[in-house]
Amino acid sequence: MRTDVTSGADVERLVNSAVDRYGKLDIIFNNAGIAMGGSILQRSEEDFDRLVAVNLKGVFLGCKHALPHLLDNPDGGVILNMSSNGGLIGRPGDPLYVATKHGVMGLTKSLALAYADRKVRANALCPGPIDTAMIWANLEDGADREDHIRRVVANCPTPRMAAPEEVARAALFLVSDTSSFVNGVGLAVDGAKAAGVFNADRYRMDFQLLD
Numbered sequence: 232m233r234t235d236v237t238s239g240a241d242v243e244r245l246v247n248s249a250v251d252r253y254g255k256l257d258i259i260f261n262n263a264g265i266a267m268g269g270s271i272l273q274r275s276e277e278d279f280d281r282l283v284a285v286n287l288k289g290v291f292l293g294c295k296h297a298l299p300h301l302l303d304n305p306d307g308g309v310i311l312n313m314s315s316n317g318g319l320i321g322r323p324g325d326p327l328y329v330a331t332k333h334g335v336m337g338l339t340k341s342l343a344l345a346y347a348d349r350k351v352r353a354n355a356l357c358p359g360p361i362d363t364a365m366i367w368a369n370l371e372d373g374a375d376r377e378d379h380i381r382r383v384v385a386n387c388p389t390p391r392m393a394a395p396e397e398v399a400r401a402a403l404f405l406v407s408d409t410s411s412f413v414n415g416v417g418l419a420v421d422g423a424k425a426a427g428v429f430n431a432d433r434y435r436m437d438f439q440l441l442d
């Protein structure tokens with residue numbers, strides 16, 4: 232069903248149509264999101280509003296409209312929100328995106344606390360570099376694909392992009408009963424990127440030292 236996640240009316244209609252069709256709601260996965268690179272000096276107020284509208288308000292609307300149905304479900308329900316590796320650590324290259332994904336983490340943890348005693352779990356996924364359209368969106372015509380991959384994975388201890396299926400399997404774990412006591416977490420699916428800083432031969436060493 233065509234849905235703009237920044238529209239409360241759209242999201243409510245989507246959720247209600249699922250409940251009408253299936254008689255109940257078991258799971259909502261708030262996955263839609265947009266990327267936006269650039270420093271805070273390069274990004275405008277409109278950029279910020281757009282990013283917050285899709286990445287954070289969209290998740291809020293999905294949770295808000297799904298929750299009454301999840302609470303009504305005698306078997307309980309599951310919320311899964313798409314955060315990012317950038318929801319766990321800061322990143323200098325895309326601070327607004329990172330801010331929205333930290334917001335998703337705050338919402339997810341708070342919902343987990345609020346509804347744990349009502350059989351509704353809320354968790355988030357925090358992927359690293361995944362080979363989807365998002366990664367390739369800003370690649371200019373004729374640009375070197377391997378060079379692009381190297382830049383994308385340069386700060387990832389596991390030097391490759393993951394396939395979307397590797398994230399999907401983690402999503403299935405979090406929405407299934409296999410994870411029945413996992414609540415309020417952001418599961419990193421990021422090849423150890425959020426585990427800490429690391430030194431690797433592939434880091435540039437020709438940076439300028441400060442006095």
Ligand SMILES: NC(=O)c1ccc[n+]([C@@H]2O[C@H](COP(=O)([O-])OP(=O)(O)OC[C@H]3O[C@@H](n4cnc5c(N)ncnc54)[C@H](O)[C@@H]3O)[C@@H](O)[C@H]2O)c1
Nearest residue numbers: 234235236237262263264313315358359360361363364365
């Ligand atoms: N690809 C990565 O490396 C990566 C890493 C971490 C997190 N994520 C997150 O994963 C999620 C999925 O992204 P993806 O990698 O599949 O990228 P993608 O660009 O392939 O998919 C994003 C999807 O969101 C939809 N979307 C955008 N704005 C929307 C709106 N207003 N209403 C409804 N749908 C809208 C797009 O139509 C698209 O189908 C996003 O939340 C993204 O931030 C991606």
